[in-house]
Amino acid sequence: MESERINVNGYPCKNAVNVTEVDFFFGGLANSAVINNLVGSVITTANVEKILGLNTLGVSLARIDYQPDGLNPPHTHPRASEIIFVLDGELDVGFITTANKLISKSIKIGDIFVFPEGLVHYQKNNGVKPASVIAGFNSQFPGTQSIATTLFTSTPLVPDHVLTKGFQIGTKGVKKMRSKLAPKKNETIGLY
Amino acid sequence: MESERINVNGYPCKNAVNVTEVDFFFGGLANSAVINNLVGSVITTANVEKILGLNTLGVSLARIDYQPDGLNPPHTHPRASEIIFVLDGELDVGFITTANKLISKSIKIGDIFVFPEGLVHYQKNNGVKPASVIAGFNSQFPGTQSIATTLFTSTPLVPDHVLTKGFQIGTKGVKKMRSKLAPKKNETIGLY
Amino acid sequence: MESERINVNGYPCKNAVNVTEVDFFFGGLANSAVINNLVGSVITTANVEKILGLNTLGVSLARIDYQPDGLNPPHTHPRASEIIFVLDGELDVGFITTANKLISKSIKIGDIFVFPEGLVHYQKNNGVKPASVIAGFNSQFPGTQSIATTLFTSTPLVPDHVLTKGFQIGTKGVKKMRSKLAPKKNETIGLY
Amino acid sequence: MESERINVNGYPCKNAVNVTEVDFFFGGLANSAVINNLVGSVITTANVEKILGLNTLGVSLARIDYQPDGLNPPHTHPRASEIIFVLDGELDVGFITTANKLISKSIKIGDIFVFPEGLVHYQKNNGVKPASVIAGFNSQFPGTQSIATTLFTSTPLVPDHVLTKGFQIGTKGVKKMRSKLAPKKNETIGLY
Amino acid sequence: MESERINVNGYPCKNAVNVTEVDFFFGGLANSAVINNLVGSVITTANVEKILGLNTLGVSLARIDYQPDGLNPPHTHPRASEIIFVLDGELDVGFITTANKLISKSIKIGDIFVFPEGLVHYQKNNGVKPASVIAGFNSQFPGTQSIATTLFTSTPLVPDHVLTKGFQIGTKGVKKMRSKLAPKKNETIGLY
């Protein structure tokens, strides 16, 4: 039961005698997520919170769905590298190196692309039909930080002066971006 | 150039200035592999040998294709845990714990199953149409040992007395299994 | 007390103030194990289950005893490399690489041999007197999977069709091997 | 000699016999950096590129200097956690968790604050005199990605449509931010 | 509450919802420690025992203060490499390699020096005024063993014959060293 869980550098390990196939199975990535948000994409994770048997194993998956023109906006995974396989559709993908070089490519169904640990990256559906990918991570709990959401809609808010100086925009600009980026009522958000 | 590569605890890192999108891309898992072997399945890897940018990143993928009744026979990955996502079809999958308990399940398109690091596991297509999965690993070079092939067809051969005693079969039995398991001419083998 | 132990990614650490020399000591590898089984060998572990002070230290030992003609049958350690030192007798040892090459050698008292992480390996006493080794592992809990036992005697059983196809033998052959490999009454088994 | 260096998963280790105290010393953090840029802060690293003896040791330092009102704008370190000690002045610091919660605090000379691995964080000098910190990292080469610079001034540029959708701004807004954030002639940049 | 803490391979992680800035802050290195002991130096740690948010992050800091002629006597950190930054004063520092070579240097305010993992090292204030350093470690709990204190003042005592033979001194010499090294009443000790 969730409320009994002790959170100790991960999760308690079940006694090996009580482990069953349920601890190693997840059916929640079978279908496209419903997409109903500004950016037009949703990430659904299959990490240790969903699959208890992943505890200590250092690996997990996620599914990302994109509507036409949908964007998985610039984000990072603080604890893992990522490698995606395109299930359907066509994507423009890219990451930026610490030398500030953009590494980008158009990829299509069946293609693979790699995003090194901790670097800012994005995927954009530039096709006319929905797209989806399966992503592999070398962490049972990689975490995700979506850059714009993190900086403009956190609780409490990042101070104005950090954003105006950091992005070289005015206070009005910050206000506008915060308002636009704020999660809408009934908006689909990622199933982290 | 391949012939210039120095193999040093992995691979030499390219100078960051010379890295391009090609180093992070692979198109070789887009299509089903041709299956023409005894067991009726083929594994195609997308590891650091195919994608140089995976070097030091600790993650990789593979694709496994199964014809109807095809089996990815009992095997281990010596350096990684594995998590599969079913692209197509239906599979019976299982692994055995170090307490000699079989953990198994029937899974279908869109399902996920986990095989903990180093444990013997298999997948069997019990459906009437082809099946395929994408597998994620927490290693850039997980390695694979197919149990029967490893024990009965290595070069040089594992001594008879190890196999007769280990499997409690006669010398004739060993000879027969070696003969049946030996790779056939024109046989499809895994693209490791 | 065993029943009070919480199994959390290993074991709870004692308060440093309560640690005593007992937590770092084990006397259970001093003598040869009694060998009374089909394969003629027994492994006795000295891991974190026996020595609580090994928790978080990432190292352990084991002792393996072999009667004349005894075999430590093909097996893997899913979480560790192994390095053995021959205490007594003569052994034929080997492991198979992921390139399906057998690396084998005859070794004798005082010799050392290495089995890389996760690879299938065996040791056979081909001398006329008992043999024994001490094995070092880079894990406090390396685990062991004996291949034939794992595949032919697990609970529940690995399905027939996985074994007939995987080993290219008939159902009768599977049945016979299961019957021969099943643990006998009073049989010595490893002290894992 | 720099030009002879082979870059192999880090750096080649010197023969232990040839190691001298120079390999473990660095004097380059002794003084405040000259600050002459938009954000009003400069980071100077003391990592394996400056101190060859750090190779394989997994630790490094950096110094950050801030003019009054200076900001170390929102950024991440893809391969390390960070812990800072305030050498001088007063700072408002913060990081955002993967649950989108801002953790922030005003700190002053002698105080310590922690930024967990890979999370977006910033430091702002809200005092009227210069400030500086020493930062410790658990990596010999932690890397830095300054969010705004990475997204708006990379080479080549991140496509407009990624930024307009990701930040919910117009193309004009993107253009303006790119122009303002572009490095100026004679601008001080970080000594990474 | 301290008394409720379960010590499990580190510390239990707080629920992310309950984390606050207090978990990532420490003010205890702001001032010089009071030095009132034989060696004339005091180390004050900022590790996971002081900053709970460091749990699982693998990094920490410490401050060392030295009176004129003060010595941080030969010691090791069993679980971390160390990199120091001189806050004030001048020091003679050194470590000895496993090839028994002393690597030493005089360093002054603003300089950096590295002590590789687990090696015996020391710092000596040879200036006429107090000195202090900030030390970074790649462990949240690096530990410290001061060699002379460890060997001559442990509880219970290291047997005489180990020390007489190990240091090639007489029993009287051992007795004398034990008496001189024993902590004095009111003596300042390190704030580990």
Added chain:
Amino acid sequence: MESERINVNGYPCKNAVNVTEVDFFFGGLANSAVINNLVGSVITTANVEKILGLNTLGVSLARIDYQPDGLNPPHTHPRASEIIFVLDGELDVGFITTANKLISKSIKIGDIFVFPEGLVHYQKNNGVKPASVIAGFNSQFPGTQSIATTLFTSTPLVPDHVLTKGFQIGTKGVKKMRSKLAPKKNETIGLY
């Protein structure tokens, strides 16, 4: 060939095709070392310098021989935990924790004892006949620092004032200890 070896964060990996059983074998621990030194013990290593196949495997062994009254004097292994198995004889063994508590025990043939990573420890033969142990390490190159030798006989020497203050002895005492601890002509030293 030794002279061709490039020393890069360990050793270059042989091409898998060229690996042979020689790369995984070592015969050099078969016999007791000749002991002809002050302390009456010799350590002989079986690490990656002797067994090239250990590269990247993270494990190694050593043998220690003790004459009657022989001491393996207080020392540390900077990069590994250690677990010993007594091959012959009786030993008094101990280590000191970072809380300055001595954990010690008398052990005899067949017994096991653990020395946690990086902590000062010793073994003393208090029996009337030779003793020997096999030691397992979780590193392919654990390293050893013998405390007295390191501090009193390094090249160049540790400055007098560090030793007089650190050990609370006079300059004469330091001189005497240096002279006694200096390696003698024809002295057996450890085969590291």
